Structure formats: C-alpha cells, structure tokens
Amino acid sequence: METLQHVLGNAWGYFIWKLLMAIAIVLPITIFVAYVTFAERKLLGYMHARLGANRVGPKGLLQPFADLFKFVFKELIMPTKASGGIFSFAPVLLLICAILVWAVVPFSPELVFTHVNAAVLYILAISSLGVYGIVLAGWSGNSKYSFLGGVRATAQMISYELAMGFAIVGVLMVSGTLDLNGIVNGQAQGMMGGSILSWNWIPLFPMFLVYLISGVAETNRAPFDVCEGESEIVAGFFVEYSGTKFALFMLAEYLNMVLISALASLMFLGGWLSPFPVSWGLIGSAGFIWLFIKVCILLFGFIWYRATFPRYRYDQIMRLGWKVFLPITLIWIFVVGAWIVSPLNIWH
Amino acid sequence: MLTTVLFYVFAIILVFSALKVVTSKNPISSVLFLVLAFVTSACLWLMLNVEFLALVLIVVYVGAVMVLFLFVVMMLDIDVETMRKGFWKHLPLAILLGIIVLVEMVLVILNKPMVITGSPEVVSNNISNANQLGWVLYTQYSYPVELASMILLLGLVAAVAITLRKTDKNAKYQDIRKQVSVKASDRFEMINMPAEVEVDNLEPQNKEEVK
Helix, strand or coil: CHHHHHHHCHHHHHHHHHHHHHHHHHHHHHHHHHHHHHHHHHHHHHHCCCCCCCCCCHHHCCHHHHHHHHHHHCCCCCCCCCCHHHHHHHHHHHHHHHHHHHHHCCCCCCCCCCCCCCHHHHHHHHHHHHHHHHHHHHHHCCCHHHHHHHHHHHHHHHHHHHHHHHHHHHHHHHHCCCCHHHHHHHHHCCCCCCCHHHCCCCCCHHHHHHHHHHHHHHCCCCCCHHHHCHHHHCCHHHCCCCHHHHHHHHHHHHHHHHHHHHHHHHHCCCCCCCCCCHHHHHHHCCCHHHHHHHHHHHHHHHHHHHHHCCCCCHHHHHHHHHHHHHHHHHHHHHHHHHHHHCCCCCCC | CHHHHHHHHHHHHHHHHHHHHHHCCCHHHHHHHHHHHHHHHHHHHHHCCCHHHHHHHHHHHHHHHHHHHHHHHHHCCCCHHHHHHCHHHHHHHHHHHHHHHHHHHHHHHHHCCCCCCCCCCCCCCCCCHHHHHHHHHHHHCHHHHHHHHHHHHHHHHHHHHHHCCCCCCCCCCCCHHHHHCCCHHHHCCCCCCCCCCCCCCCCHHHHHHHC
C-alpha cells in the first residue's frame, strides 16, 4: 500500500489498493461459490445414488464454467408487461447486497477488507436490504406465480431475521463487542482455554441451532424453499428470469449460503481458531484453513438438508419462526444474562 | 474536502428522492424512493460518525418497516384517477394546513436555533458508539426507554386484539399439537388376513366344469 501511495499520491494509492483488495476478496469467493454449486450437484447425485455432473473437464470439474457460459449466452427474456427498470434492477440489487456484506467479514485476524467497529450490525443491515431484491423481482415480472413467491419470501425472511438477530444478540452479550475479530478472539479465552470447548456453540447451543436453521430459512433453501416451491408456484420469484439475470439470482443465493456458514463459524465455532488446544503446536495454531474447513462442513450441511428433508408447509414455517425460535432465543438471552452476572461466569 | 462533496451528493439524492416520494405516480416507486431516502440519510449519519444509529435506521426502517409497507402497497390495487378526483376540491384545506405547519416549524427554528455551529464534540474512539448509547439509554434514560417500549407493546397488543376475533363459529383452526402427535397407527391399520378366493362369483358354466 505504501508503494502505491508513493507512486500515485495519497488518495489514489489508497483507492487503487482498496480496489485491488476488493477484487482479491470477491474473485476467490465467486470461484468458491461456483464450486459450491458443483459440489451440490455432485453430492445430491451421490445421495440419490447417481453420478452427478461428470462430463465437462476431468471428473466434471469444469462444469460450473460450462453452466456460466450457458447462462451468459442465453436470451434475456423480458415479459411484455414487466416494469422494465425494476425487473432488471432486482437481481443486481440482490447480488450487490450479497457481495457488500463480505467487506467486513474477516478471514483471518489480518485478512479483512475493512475494519468496522459495528461489523455485526453492518452485516444485519446489508443482508436485510437483500429482501428488496426478492420482493421486487417477484413483483416486477407481472406474473402471479412470481408475485406469490415474492410475498412468501418476504414474510419468511422478515420472520426469521428476528430469530436470527436475537441469536446474534446472545453472541454479542457473551463477547461484549460488535466487532467480528473481537468475537473470535473472545472465544479463544475463558475457562476452557481456547480449544473446541471454549467456543460459543456450547454455552449458546440453543442459539447456535436457531441461527443455523434460521440461516437455512433466510437463504430460502430446502426445506424452507416455499418461495420457489416448484410443485406449487413453478419457481417462485424468479420464474420470469432467464440467462444472466437468472444466474445472478443463483449466485446471490449461494453467496448468502457461504456467508451464513462463514458467520456461523465466526460467531459460534471459533472462526480461524483451531479446535485443538494451543499447546499442541502446529495443529493447535489458528489459521485461515480452520475457518475454511468449518465453512465447508456447514455448507455440506446445507446440501445434506436439501437431500434429506421434505419441504415444510408454509404455516409450519411461520409457526416455527415466531412461536418456537423467538421464545427460545428470548429465554436463552435471559439465561445468558443471568449466567454472566452470576459467579458461575465461564467467560473471564 | 471529500466529506463536503460527499455531503452535498447525499443531500441532493436525499432531497430528490424525498420529492419523488410525493410526486411519483406509481405507489411502488414512491415506496422505493422512500427507501432510497432512508438509506441516504443513514449515509449522512454515518458521515457524522454515528454508525450505530445509521445502521439501526437501515435494519429497522429499511429492512423491516419499509418491506412491510412495500408488501401492503403491492397488494393494493390503487387507481390513480380516483385518487386525483378530489385534488382541486381539497386543495384550499391542504394549503391552509401546509401553511400552519410551515409557520410552526419556522417559529420553532427561529426561537431556538438547532443548528450547531462549529464541529461536534469529538468522542473518544476507544468506546464504540453502540456501547456509549447503551450506557446512556440503560442508566440515565432507562425509565423513558421502558415507557416508550411499553407504549409500543400496547400498540402491538391492541392491534392484535382488534384483528384477532374468533367469532366465526364455523372457522376451522389447526391444532398443531394434534397434527404433530399423530401416529401412523391412528391413520391406518395393518390387518393380517388369509388370501380370499372368490368362489361364488365364478360363472355358472365354470362351476359345472368344476363339478
């Protein structure tokens, strides 16, 4: 950064440096997302006792790129009665929100795009904007199916955002900071002393579960994917989309999946901390690889749920969000609060 | 320098979108411009280093309240022509009310200038914004906060009480407990029975042959 600032002047050097950083973060994530889609096809294949994509490239490894090129060269169809501007803007908005969030997600103590004090709040704020992409996509296509999908998605995302927010409140209470770095570092300390036992997922286990399940509901994945329920409303809010715009929806969905997994590992599973005690030398030391492994395990879970569970009924989804998850998190917040002020406190 | 430019950019967007909220013909685009107005004002607050309030504005108003607004407006079938019908009839009243509000605002502003001249006091960066706000809200102002939350709760309960009337005797409600506790044995029964050979239905000609 100093070299760039020396060559280009202060402001420009900073700008170019940040731009390079942004590319260096977004590009690997996008490629990772491409391979998550591939992994999903392969894993679902194996779970259905078939092979999955295996034709393009060695072992089918180039399949995501084949998919991408196919999407790009497809015709962009615009329904005659669609509201043009909003119709094109909705998937872009969804993708922008999905990418913007990564600005504050730390990959290791040093590797973070920008260090924000209120990182968790920022993530909540930006990811709550993403719902507009879905609503507007559902509305602007001027189709009943897509509108129904949009309406379903909105109600569902707002309901589960609450439970998710309260689950995060528990984490914030324990760590006493809104900063993701601080949250991870907080899990390295405490009575159990920095191994898998001192991570937040044990004392906050109900919240961890609520967060994971709400995460599945937030990303509109199976078994909560009623908003694209293809047996009832064709494909929900993106019925009318084709080609690149459709690809943007898929990209945003998988980006959000990766984000939910990354946040769950940062907040509950110790982020880049090793599951082994620090005294164990190399495998006890923290590093990006641990975060990567945790994210991959959680993503595997996402795909596994899709292959395992049948789709929920819509009223059951609403009931689960409002009448089960919300009370659980509220009660556990009180429990954690009492726990922190009591002499049994394990976090100091 | 950069801050000043940014301020004017955000301010122009804010004023423009606020105007479009009122003037645009399509109710959906009104709501969307209102969202834009909220987001730009959050950006302005961010420039004042009040990141907590700015982000909460986005989470609460943009992320929840406005989504529900959009939701309702999308459901409505608004006919712009009928809405315009009474415009000229009600214009004098509207102008009168507008003037009253304007005069009130001008009086208040002239009496007690709220514009802070000079730079706002710099708070120490060691404690985060949210932390400071929490300290003040839950110690100094804890009673007003609780009062406000009770009023909100009252509104919520009242709204539910008004809409949730189980007067319709024929309405069918789902008992989730019953649904979940259903066992397979309640729904169908496995019966062990020998295979039946229907001898009686055999045609008479066949019967004779059997004999």
